[in-house]
Amino acid sequence: MYRILYFLFFLSYSRVICFSFSNSTKLCPHHQNVALLRLKQTFSVDVSASFAKTDTWKEDTDCCSWDGVTCNRVTSLVIGLDLSCSGLYGTIHSNSSLFLLPHLRRLNLAFNDFNKSSISAKFGQFRRMTHLNLSFSGFSGVIAPEISHLSNLVSLDLSIYSGLGLETSSFIALTQNLTKLQKLHLRGINVSSILPISLLNLSSLKSMDLSSCQLHGRFPDDDLQLPNLKVLKLKGNHDLSGNFPKFNESNSILLLDLSSTNFSGELPSSISILKSLESLDLSHCNFSGSIPLFIASLDNLTELSFLDLSNNKLEGVIPSHVKELSSLSSVHLSNNLFNGTIPSWLFSLPSLIELDLSHNKLNGHIDEFQSPSLESIDLSNNELDGPVPSSIFELVNLTYLQLSSNNLGGIVETDMFMNLENLVYLDLSYNILTLSNYNHSNCALPSLETLLLSSCDISEFPRFLCSQELLAFLDLSNNKIYGQLPKWAWNVGTETLSYLNLSQNMLTRFERFPWRIMQYLDLHSNLLQGPLPSLICEMSYIEVLDFSNNNLSGLIPQCLGNFSKSFSVLDLRMNQLYGTIPKTFSKGNLIRNLDFNGNQLEGPLLRSLINCRRLQVLDLGNNRINDTFPHWLETLPELQVLILRSNRFHGHVRGSNFQFPFPKLRIMDLSRNGFSASLSKIYLKNFKAMMNATEDKMELKFMGEYSYRDSIMVTIKGFDFEFVSILFTFTIIDLSSNRFQGDIPDFIGSLSSLRELNLSHNNITGHIP
Numbered sequence: 001m002y003r004i005l006y007f008l009f010f011l012s013y014s015r016v017i018c019f020s021f022s023n024s025t026k027l028c029p030h031h032q033n034v035a036l037l038r039l040k041q042t043f044s045v046d047v048s049a050s051f052a053k054t055d056t057w058k059e060d061t062d063c064c065s066w067d068g069v070t071c072n073r074v075t076s077l078v079i080g081l082d083l084s085c086s087g088l089y090g091t092i093h094s095n096s097s098l099f100l101l102p103h104l105r106r107l108n109l110a111f112n113d114f115n116k117s118s119i120s121a122k123f124g125q126f127r128r129m130t131h132l133n134l135s136f137s138g139f140s141g142v143i144a145p146e147i148s149h150l151s152n153l154v155s156l157d158l159s160i161y162s163g164l165g166l167e168t169s170s171f172i173a174l175t176q177n178l179t180k181l182q183k184l185h186l187r188g189i190n191v192s193s194i195l196p197i198s199l200l201n202l203s204s205l206k207s208m209d210l211s212s213c214q215l216h217g218r219f220p221d222d223d224l225q226l227p228n229l230k231v232l233k234l235k236g237n238h239d240l241s242g243n244f245p246k247f248n249e250s251n252s253i254l255l256l257d258l259s260s261t262n263f264s265g266e267l268p269s270s271i272s273i274l275k276s277l278e279s280l281d282l283s284h285c286n287f288s289g290s291i292p293l294f295i296a297s298l299d300n301l302t303e304l305s306f307l308d309l310s311n312n313k314l315e316g317v318i319p320s321h322v323k324e325l326s327s328l329s330s331v332h333l334s335n336n337l338f339n340g341t342i343p344s345w346l347f348s349l350p351s352l353i354e355l356d357l358s359h360n361k362l363n364g365h366i367d368e369f370q371s372p373s374l375e376s377i378d379l380s381n382n383e384l385d386g387p388v389p390s391s392i393f394e395l396v397n398l399t400y401l402q403l404s405s406n407n408l409g410g411i412v413e414t415d416m417f418m419n420l421e422n423l424v425y426l427d428l429s430y431n432i433l434t435l436s437n438y439n440h441s442n443c444a445l446p447s448l449e450t451l452l453l454s455s456c457d458i459s460e461f462p463r464f465l466c467s468q469e470l471l472a473f474l475d476l477s478n479n480k481i482y483g484q485l486p487k488w489a490w491n492v493g494t495e496t497l498s499y500l501n502l503s504q505n506m507l508t509r510f511e512r513f514p515w516r517i518m519q520y521l522d523l524h525s526n527l528l529q530g531p532l533p534s535l536i537c538e539m540s541y542i543e544v545l546d547f548s549n550n551n552l553s554g555l556i557p558q559c560l561g562n563f564s565k566s567f568s569v570l571d572l573r574m575n576q577l578y579g580t581i582p583k584t585f586s587k588g589n590l591i592r593n594l595d596f597n598g599n600q601l602e603g604p605l606l607r608s609l610i611n612c613r614r615l616q617v618l619d620l621g622n623n624r625i626n627d628t629f630p631h632w633l634e635t636l637p638e639l640q641v642l643i644l645r646s647n648r649f650h651g652h653v654r655g656s657n658f659q660f661p662f663p664k665l666r667i668m669d670l671s672r673n674g675f676s677a678s679l680s681k682i683y684l685k686n687f688k689a690m691m692n693a694t695e696d697k698m699e700l701k702f703m704g705e706y707s708y709r710d711s712i713m714v715t716i717k718g719f720d721f722e723f724v725s726i727l728f729t730f731t732i733i734d735l736s737s738n739r740f741q742g743d744i745p746d747f748i749g750s751l752s753s754l755r756e757l758n759l760s761h762n763n764i765t766g767h768i769p
């Protein structure tokens with residue numbers, strides 16, 4: 001894994017970031033020659049590395065002439081070693097001959113794979129070292145505290161993805177002792193410390209990258225006294241809080257990245273003093289409050305090229321009088337509370353490449369775009385109205401266009417997209433748009449990977465799809481496509497399509513399943529008739545199959561229990577299927593939701609259901625299943641919803657030998673069956689999940705992944721409700737219309753999270769506790 005990772009890095013970056021600085025005049029001393037050759041021997045070189053610096057290292061030649069080696073001009077001692085991106089693999093032990101080069105001032109071993117070597121105390125012996133770079137080279141463990149002895153260091157880069165730690169005391173010692181530091185890059189190292197004040201006394205610091213260092217505590221509120229600081233990255237320290245840092249006129253910062261931290265408060269309007277600012281990333285923080293003054297003060301930032309304020313709680317109207325942002329190429333303001341119209345300057349930025357204003361409350365029309373270099377536009381999930389501006393179709397480099405979930409209206413001519421040769425992602429769903437000319441026989445549209453046209457008033461399977469050879473995601477749901485798919489449609493994306501949503505149309509037949517890598521197929525709420533052919537089981541990568549609310553009849557193909565290793569959701573609710581549910585569910589399956597509600601299934605339940613260890617929802621309601629209570633399901637660790645309503649279940653519902661049967665059950669509907677038992681003897685008492693469902697913060701959590709929302713039908717006060725998404729806190733017991741008897745036990749009161757309890761139409765006696 002490590003090796004592949006570093007190798008990939010090597011391939012992609014070696015040309016760009018690797019350079020060497022070798023030259024000198026005198027011959028290198030013999031013992032240094034020997035040490036270097038020995039060092040070379042401890043590594044193997046990745047055969048796929050296109051060139052290795054160590055290839056030029058040969059016996060009986062002057063080491064000062066070797067690639068990556070720099071010698072002192074006078075003494076010829078080796079003072080620099082740059083083996084970055086050399087495809088080296090091997091361990092650096094503390095007896096490595098690397099440590100026989102005590103005169104080293106610069107050492108760069110970045111982007112190799114040192115096989116989880118430790119950064120040992122020996123590194124602390126390079127007292128003259130000014131530049132140490134061990135980034136992304138597979139070191140691991142805890143960095144020896146002796147690193148803080150390198151008090152001449154000007155540049156220290158130990159960045160890594162993960163696997164390295166630095167003890168808090170070492171970190172503090174480092175910030176106190178390495179006072180000459182200009183570059184401090186410890187990205188990804190687990191420092192797990194509060195941000196030490198001493199860090200902000202490193203007055204020479206130009207570049208500080210402490211991203212993902214598990215820093216916590218509070219960033220100081222005082223003026224930042226780092227006049228040379230150009231780059232400050234604190235990204236991904238989720239527990240680091242503070243206000244927007246206080247800069248003053250003497251700061252000349254270029255890049256500030258506080259994303260994914262807990263910084264909060266309002267954004268200052270004094271940002272305009274950072275005249276050199278090129279990149280500002282404040283995304284995924286907790287900033288709040290009104291934005292207009294802040295944005296207006298961006299006016300003078302002529303160098304600003306990247307601006308990301310997304311995923312905060314910023315509000316207000318984006319001001320209209322901003323003008324000088326001629327370098328701005330990326331603007332991300334999504335997932336905030338901005339309202340009002342989109343100001344015209346956002347449509348006329350000369351260098352703009354990415355514009356993301358999605359998930360706000362912006363209204364009004366979309367202006368014509370005057371930024372010819374635009375590649376990505378996301379205005380989805382706002383309240384925008386009016387037509388899709390025609391200038392969009394002139395943006396020759398556009399690859400990503402996302403306009404869904406607005407109130408955009410009017411007609412979109414499909415052939416307009418023909419010019420957009422680079423387009424790969426198009427989403428026009430959930431507007432009040434009408435798509436026209438989609439049935440031209442000259443099938444022309446750029447080659448898309450994602451096409452989402454839900455609710456676009458489409459009445460036939462669009463002809464232009466026949467030329468789509470790369471399509472992976474297709475959503476044509478909620479349209480008026482009627483009858484059968486045309487013959488050519490079965491050839492669309494057979495090798496590429498993994499997501500197909502044709503739900504909420506008027507399709508009557510669907511007989512083939514030619515898509516080899518399909519993962520998600522949704523045909524719910526159509527008019528499909530006839531049996532489900534077992535061809536369906538040829539889609540061996542399928543995860544979600546939804547055929548609910550159709551008119552399918554016949555038997556359920558038995559292969560459905562056992563055909564795709566990743567199968568997760570099978571929804572056949574509300575059809576006319578009969579026979580039994582699939583008999584064999586293989587061991588280790590990943591099935592999460594089985595919904596057979598509202599069919600005519602019969603027979604006893606088969607025990608192989610117990611192989612569905614991941615099952616969360618089992619809905620067998622409104623069928624003709626004749627069996628006793630399936631006690632054996634009580635060990636399913638994830639089962640949350642069990643609906644047996646209106647079947648022919650009968651017999652006793654007993655207690656259990658387990659302390660916590662059905663450990664996660666929150667909805668149990670046994671109504672309208674022939675169950676009998678004394679209430680005091682049945683389960684209820686042990687339903688752990690119904691006692692302590694957590695409702696903190698009223699956060700709405702839904703079961704299921706983003707793509708498929710579990711839905712169930714429940715009856716409350718005599719009315720059937722369909723809950724399209726099941727709230728985690730929704731807890732119900734419905735035992736109505738059975739033959740339960742005896743007293744209502746007192747322990748029912750301990751089910752403190754219960755929202756609905758229906759015991760009506762039984763033979764219950766005694767008092768109500």
Ligand SMILES: *[C@@H]1O[C@H](CO)[C@@H](O)[C@H](O)[C@H]1NC(C)=O
Pocket residue numbers: 017018019084108110111133135155156157183185
């Ligand atoms: C460390 O070396 C790599 C590869 O040469 C380079 O990309 C990176 O910028 C260096 N780090 C510092 C702080 O100079």
Ligand SMILES: *[C@@H]1O[C@H](CO)[C@@H](O)[C@H](O)[C@H]1NC(C)=O
Pocket residue numbers: 022023024
């Ligand atoms: C090394 O230095 C000499 C003299 O200073 C120069 O002529 C030669 O081009 C240099 N070689 C490299 C590889 O920079």
Ligand SMILES: *[C@@H]1O[C@H](CO)[C@@H](O)[C@H](O)[C@H]1NC(C)=O
Pocket residue numbers: 089090091115
């Ligand atoms: C890499 O590390 C493993 C585990 O410590 C060790 O067995 C192996 O010999 C090392 N490989 C090299 C080339 O050092």
Ligand SMILES: *[C@@H]1O[C@H](CO)[C@@H](O)[C@H](O)[C@H]1NC(C)=O
Pocket residue numbers: 093094095096
């Ligand atoms: C260096 O140390 C390692 C591990 O302690 C050992 O396996 C190796 O033999 C030593 N090499 C030399 C040259 O002493």
Ligand SMILES: *[C@@H]1O[C@H](CO)[C@@H](O)[C@H](O)[C@H]1NC(C)=O
Pocket residue numbers: 148149150151152173174177
């Ligand atoms: C600071 O560096 C000096 C040598 O440069 C060293 O002796 C001393 O122990 C270091 N202090 C700490 C706290 O590491």
Ligand SMILES: *[C@@H]1O[C@H](CO)[C@@H](O)[C@H](O)[C@H]1NC(C)=O
Pocket residue numbers: 165190191192214
């Ligand atoms: C970081 O280190 C701390 C203290 O050593 C430890 O508790 C924590 O689990 C580590 N975090 C990660 C992500 O490794």
Ligand SMILES: *[C@@H]1O[C@H](CO)[C@@H](O)[C@H](O)[C@H]1NC(C)=O
Pocket residue numbers: 272296297298299300
């Ligand atoms: C922009 O700069 C000009 C001249 O340097 C200054 O007068 C003006 O106040 C600045 N605008 C903002 C919003 O800081």
Ligand SMILES: *[C@@H]1O[C@H](CO)[C@@H](O)[C@H](O)[C@H]1NC(C)=O
Pocket residue numbers: 315316317339340341
């Ligand atoms: C924007 O929202 C604020 C409340 O957050 C409201 O006071 C203001 O009137 C709204 N402005 C517009 C133009 O909708």
Ligand SMILES: *[C@@H]1O[C@H](CO)[C@@H](O)[C@H](O)[C@H]1NC(C)=O
Pocket residue numbers: 372373374396397
């Ligand atoms: C489109 O992209 C190409 C390649 O990156 C670039 O050369 C060209 O200038 C861009 N066109 C516009 C209008 O920005």
Ligand SMILES: *[C@@H]1O[C@H](CO)[C@@H](O)[C@H](O)[C@H]1NC(C)=O
Pocket residue numbers: 626627648
């Ligand atoms: C259930 O099955 C049993 C045995 O097969 C049969 O005797 C009984 O009548 C069935 N009950 C119902 C309600 O169909």
Ligand SMILES: *[C@@H]1O[C@H](CO)[C@@H](O)[C@H](O)[C@H]1NC(C)=O
Pocket residue numbers: 688691692
């Ligand atoms: C429910 O929560 C209470 C208090 O938080 C706790 O005492 C009790 O043990 C919990 N019950 C279960 C079954 O987890």
Ligand SMILES: *[C@@H]1O[C@H](CO)[C@@H](O)[C@H](O)[C@H]1NC(C)=O
Pocket residue numbers: 739741742763765
């Ligand atoms: C109702 O329960 C009583 C005992 O509590 C029993 O005698 C009676 O037969 C039951 N009725 C029915 C219809 O099951």
